[in-house]
Amino acid sequence: METEGLFERMRDRVVSGEFAPGQRLRAEQLRSEYGVSATTMREILLRLSTLGLVDFQEQRGFRLPELSVQLRNELTQFRVILESEGASLSIRNGSVEWEARLSAAHHALGHIESRVHVGEPSPELLSLWVRAELDFHRTLIDGCGNEVLKQTHLAVYYRFRQQLITSDSGFYWVPKNIEQHKGIVDAALDKDEALVRRLIREHLLRNLTDPVENYTEKSA
Structure with missing residues (x-):
């Protein structure tokens, strides 16, 4: 596997709930899974650390970030x-081609969400949903004409998803x-x-006003 492909695979793994918050990531163990050198795997983990997706400390190695309510709130507000x-x-500048891509991205996401059985997702389905949901939200803003905004959004999205995925891994929010x-x-x-802004705000701020932990308690 080439380095960029390995980086993307590891990025998907650390944001899709495969590893527990605070879990140690051992370069030696991971590199054996992919048949690469420990140096290559260490470089991948260091790259992930620059994005805030992995914590690194000398003598202590690499770990996933711990969950933080404050961080999740800040990332949620920034995403809004x-x-x-x-x-x-994108609405102002987007072409018919952008509208077609947005419809296609929504169709793909809806297809996956319609196949979800709430409470018992497989790791494969969870990873597939994360990618489809990201594609939908990236396409939503893709016609904006501002590359810095899109790059910043991508970095924030991955950190947001990593903070939320453990509590939302049961897909309890899928119907909504x-x-x-x-x-x-x-x-x-x-x-x-105006309506798009309001709906995006409502869609994302539920993570502040009614976190999924409360939802699952109420539904139990």
Whole structure:
């Protein structure tokens, strides 16, 4: 596996709940899984650490970040800002081609979400959903014309997903996700900027006002 492909695979693994928060990542063990040198794996982990997806300390090695309510709140608030502005700019600047890609991304995500059995997702399905959900939200802002905004959003998204995935790994939010994603797409295609901003805010701020832990307790 080439280095870039290995980096992307490891990035997907550390944000999809495969490793527990705070779990140590041993370069020697991981490199044997992929048949690469320990130096190559260490470089991959160091690269992930620059994105905030892995913690590194001399003499202590690499670990996944611990969960932090404050960090999750800050990342959520930042996502609201970035996606609201990016989607608004995309509505103004986006072409018919962007609209078609947004519809396709939503269709793919909806197909995966419709196959989810709440409470018992497989690791493979969880990883597939993470990629599809990211593709949907990236496509939503892809027509904005601001590369810095898109790059910043991508970095924030991965850290946000890593903080949330452990508590949301049961897919308890899927029924509401399906409804909210459709509302966002419909508003974007109708070129209703104000409604898109409101729906994005409602979609993301539930992680502040009604975290999934509360939802699962109420549903038990």
